[in-house]
Amino acid sequence: MTETVSRATSCTVACAEVWRDAGEVMASPFGTIPALGARLARATFSPDLVLTDGEAALMAGTAPLGAGPDAYTLEATMTYRRVFDVVWSGRRHIMMMASQVDRFGNQNISAIGPPDRPKVQLVGCRGGPGNSVNHPTSYWVPDHSPRTFIDTVDVVCGVGYDRATAAGPGALRFHDVRRVVSNLGVFDFGGEGHSMRLVSVHPGVALADVVAATAFPLAIDGDVPETRRPTDAELALLDELDPRGAREREVKS
Amino acid sequence: MADKRVSADEVVGELRSGMTIGIGGWGSRRKPMSLVRALCRSDLTDLTLVSYGGPDVGLLCATGKVTRVVCGFVTLDSVPLDPHWRAARQEGRVALTEFDEGLVYLGLQAAAWRVPFLPSRAGLGADLVARNKDLRTIDSPYSDGPYADGADAGASFVAMPALRLDAALVHANRADTAGNAQLLSPDPFFDELFLGAADRRFVSAEEVVEAGTLAEHGPISSVSIHRMLVDGVVAAPGGAHFTACLPEYGRDEAFQRAYVKSAADPESWAAFRNRFVDVDDDGYRRAVAETVEETA
Numbered sequence: 001m002t003e004t005v006s007r008a009t010s011c012t013v014a015c016a017e018v019w020r021d022a023g024e025v026m027a028s029p030f031g032t033i034p035a036l037g038a039r040l041a042r043a044t045f046s047p048d049l050v051l052t053d054g055e056a057a058l059m060a061g062t063a064p065l066g067a068g069p070d071a072y073t074l075e076a077t078m079t080y081r082r083v084f085d086v087v088w089s090g091r092r093h094i095m096m097m098a099s100q101v102d103r104f105g106n107q108n109i110s111a112i113g114p115p116d117r118p119k120v121q122l123v124g125c126r127g128g129p130g131n132s133v134n135h136p137t138s139y140w141v142p143d144h145s146p147r148t149f150i151d152t153v154d155v156v157c158g159v160g161y162d163r164a165t166a167a168g169p170g171a172l173r174f175h176d177v178r179r180v181v182s183n184l185g186v187f188d189f190g191g192e193g194h195s196m197r198l199v200s201v202h203p204g205v206a207l208a209d210v211v212a213a214t215a216f217p218l219a220i221d222g223d224v225p226e227t228r229r230p231t232d233a234e235l236a237l238l239d240e241l242d243p244r245g246a247r248e249r250e251v252k253s
Numbered sequence: 254m255a256d257k258r259v260s261a262d263e264v265v266g267e268l269r270s271g272m273t274i275g276i277g278g279w280g281s282r283r284k285p286m287s288l289v290r291a292l293c294r295s296d297l298t299d300l301t302l303v304s305y306g307g308p309d310v311g312l313l314c315a316t317g318k319v320t321r322v323v324c325g326f327v328t329l330d331s332v333p334l335d336p337h338w339r340a341a342r343q344e345g346r347v348a349l350t351e352f353d354e355g356l357v358y359l360g361l362q363a364a365a366w367r368v369p370f371l372p373s374r375a376g377l378g379a380d381l382v383a384r385n386k387d388l389r390t391i392d393s394p395y396s397d398g399p400y401a402d403g404a405d406a407g408a409s410f411v412a413m414p415a416l417r418l419d420a421a422l423v424h425a426n427r428a429d430t431a432g433n434a435q436l437l438s439p440d441p442f443f444d445e446l447f448l449g450a451a452d453r454r455f456v457s458a459e460e461v462v463e464a465g466t467l468a469e470h471g472p473i474s475s476v477s478i479h480r481m482l483v484d485g486v487v488a489a490p491g492g493a494h495f496t497a498c499l500p501e502y503g504r505d506e507a508f509q510r511a512y513v514k515s516a517a518d519p520e521s522w523a524a525f526r527n528r529f530v531d532v533d534d535d536g537y538r539r540a541v542a543e544t545v546e547e548t549a
Contacts, residue, residue, distance in 0.1 A: 077439075123333060
């Protein structure tokens with residue numbers, strides 16, 4: 001296993017793995033690499049995944065990234081109002097981005113700094129609060145650093161394990177923050193008290209680099225494996241699904 | 254049947270400073286931009302906006318009309334962040350009441366149904382609840398009996414308050430003079446609920462046709478806004494520009510980039526405002542056409 005694999009490709013495979021065994025649920029990926037990962041999962045090991053066209057419908061078949069409406073057919077309507085029916089029914093696994101994520105999986109995409117006058121106003125909490133307490137939720141962080149993997153997020157948007165526990169059974173019943181994929185590795189919440197645990201490091205990344213880029217202590221169980229490399233068939237599929245190499249622009253090797 | 258046609262200025266005349274105004278559409282899609290510009294030109298101030306926020310929020314913040322925004326996000330879709338909104342927030346000019354975007358839906362629905370709240374899990378554990386002293390949670394009243402669910406025993410839920418609006422503004426593909434409106438774009442968003450939640454309800458449309466003739470222009474299911482929800486109809490061809498209004502037109506990405514650049518410094522904003530905001534609709538269309546020629 002010495003052949004080179006680009007970092008973006010490793011991230012894509014790691015994102016695809018998030019939807020393994022997901023069954024017939026809506027995959028809602030944010031970011032280029034999660035979008036490609038969801039397509040890869042559907043084209044291979046998770047054929048029942050449901051994908052939207054990014055507008056208001058579900059997309060039949062697995063179209064390449066950036067393909068126009070001529071490249072696929074639609075299978076059903078999925079307006080935003082209906083998306084909430086899916087969210088609150090639990091038949092969804094979203095991969096949101098996180099400007100900050102902490103040790104227990106709290107996510108921030110709202111603002112950096114004090115709430116009344118933030119230093120940086122971001123997009124807003126969007127559906128993070130509702131997603132994280134209703135269905136499996138994972139996060140994608142393309143720029144892993146002590147500023148993104150942070151001790152305490154400035155605004156809790158997506159709810160982590162500590163906050164869900166404190167909020168009680170209404171929050172906990174369907175709470176399932178599943179994984180975090182960054183440009184350095186893959187993480188879950190199998191550490192003590194549902195704290196973040198390192199699952200794998202991407203090929204070419206040193207364990208020490210992951211630890212140094214994380215502001216809080218990571219749970220590390222024994223020898224940490226390398227993130228799975230793509231199969232030849234997957235690499236061929238990625239050429240079809242990402243013909244212009246858009247993933248390489250989101251994460252540099 | 255009443256003829257509900259009004260002008261944009263007549264719509265503004267129905268509004269007062271301090272009101273809570275709901276704006277339809279989503280992000281940079283099917284926003285009632287013609288009516289938004291009319292608000293920007295008015296002497297109204299101290300408005301609270303409820304919106305699935307896009308450049309409607311940015312423009313109204315940049316023109317000093319807004320003191321509070323109630324939303325789950327503000328985005329331009331193809332441009333993730335609206336720089337005018339960011340500046341207003343980062344300079345402390347505009348307050349934010351942040352809700353999960355699904356809670357905004359429930360708040361509008363509660364107002365439209367005339368109930369004080371609707372329950373949800375969304376928000377439990379999040380800072381939108383922890384930091385909003387006006388927002389309450391409620392224990393399930395069904396601890397036993399046929400409606401009890403043992404797994405939710407002892408559970409609290411967010412009691413999303415009704416988001417009552419003094420007025421709502423939405424943009425449709427087509428309306429009739431009686432106030433029925435047709436949405437032909439792929440997503441009707443929450444426009445119907447914005448209207449249902451409001452005391453004064455206004456629809457601008459690409460085209461206004463004779464009452465009762467909308468079914469000639471598309472399937473009856475596309476006429477999803479009925480006249481009981483509408484007080485006034487404004488003819489506004491191109492009225493959602495530069496946001497998308499499918500199938501008539503997509504988002505004007507070049508113009509949106511110009512809007513983004515206008516936030517770079519006070520001079521850029523003054524020039525943009527003078528050319529594209531402080532003008533009537535005819536002047537706006539002329540200015541946009543000239544811009545297209547300049548960049549062609």
